[in-house]
Amino acid sequence: MAVTLEQARAMDSADPLRAYRERFALPEGIIYLDGNSLGALPRSTPEHLGALISREWGDSLIGGWNKHGWIDAPQRVGARIAALIGAKPHEVLVADSTSVNLFKLLVAAAKLSDRKTLLSESGNFHTDLHIAAGVADLTGLTLDIAPRAEVERRIGRDTNLLLLTHVHYKSAEKFDMAAVTARAKAAGATTVWDLSHSAGAVPLDLNKAGAELAVGCGYKYLNGGPGAPAFLYVAEGLQERLGNPLQGWMGHAEPFAFTDDYRPAEGISRFLTGTPPVLGIAALEGGLDTFEGVTMERLWRKSITLFDVFHACMERHCPELACITPRAPEQRGSHISFRHEHAYELCQALIEKGVIGDFRAPDVLRFGLTPLYLGFEEVVRAVDILAEILRSESWREPRFAVRLKVT
Ligand SMILES: Cc1ncc(COP(=O)(O)O)c(C=O)c1O
Structure with missing residues (x-):
């Protein structure tokens, strides 16, 4: 029209x-x-960040981690993203960049099976293919990059991981998440979805689609600002079976026990690595406020x-x-x-x-x-x-x- x-x-x-x-x-x-x-x-972000900087950081100093709940920001803001993508509140975490989250989830999931192929799409966003190549190298997987029209047919008995971007960054073409995930699952493969061009853009229901793992950007449709932290999603049932390959103190069960050994936190929190970027997460929270009521x-x-x-x-x-x-x-x-x-x-x-x-x-x-x-x-x-x-x-x-x- x-x-x-x-x-x-x-x-x-x-x-x-x-x-x-x-x-x-x-x-x-x-x-x-x-x-x-x-x-x-x-519109609210400058004031929101300004207040955090002067009143929380300025006045509370290090006490802000407890007093203002900074320490729980990755889970709290993750839960707000969960509401936009059809996930449970405890299935989403804000952390790192999309690329880093992809690395963490691919390495973690690769260990679920001894199959040898990591399958993705040619022309996928290049960071996804670069990360996939690095993961393949590190874990001994073979990278299989198939043309879009062939990807689904290539899922086979040796497919360990399937990495796809839900909405293509160039053409905007969208995969049928439920159908592809089901097909991969039936073949015994785990799918990792990149939701960078989907979250806050299209209706999503990760739980209904049976999605297992996903990552996505905070700075695009979620309005989190330049270089905003990203998010990752791990389906409830998989959380205890996966280990974060970038195991750091923030993903530890007791970061402030200062023990030499690593014990992963329960649930989604184990996918944290280092100290959460509080200012960046606050800006992302401001971005999510713009979705309130719609x-x-x-x-x-x-x-x-x-x-x-x-x-x-x-x-x-x-x-x-x-x-x-x-x-x-x-x-x-x-x-x-x-x-x-x-x-x-x-x-x-x-x-x-x-x-x-x-x-x-x-x-x-x-x-x-x-x-x-x-x-x-x-x-x-x-x-x-x-x-x-x-x-x-x-x-x-x-x-x-x-x-x-x-x-
Ligand atoms: C599909 C997709 N994945 C990942 C990224 C990059 O994410 P990050 O810079 O957070 O690693 C982009 C950036 O445009 C993207 O379009």
């Missing part, structure tokens, strides 16, 4: 989620389509409409860009991507005009649809601006070809 600016404004006025935008401090004149990469700043189903319904409007406007006004994201909502996540030979230059030209998306090498222009703060008028205006950049060929100006470190 390609809509006019006027129609888009009417859709915004009628949008029951419109008020949620006020929970974010978005700069004037910017159309932010990159919340799938770095979520926008929640269900993932409600957000997803708006995401579907944002997608439809975006897609139709692009087809009408920018047909030279080929959409690589499936149209069917059940087959995708909450971003939309297009292929173009000069995607990098187009992305830079858009940013100069105040439309922030991102570029994924070699030729993908990607836009995040974040229903908490994105409106329909912004989508229509973004496409109009892109159409004008294409028509005028302003993207050909040499400054747009200068490669930045972060794209």
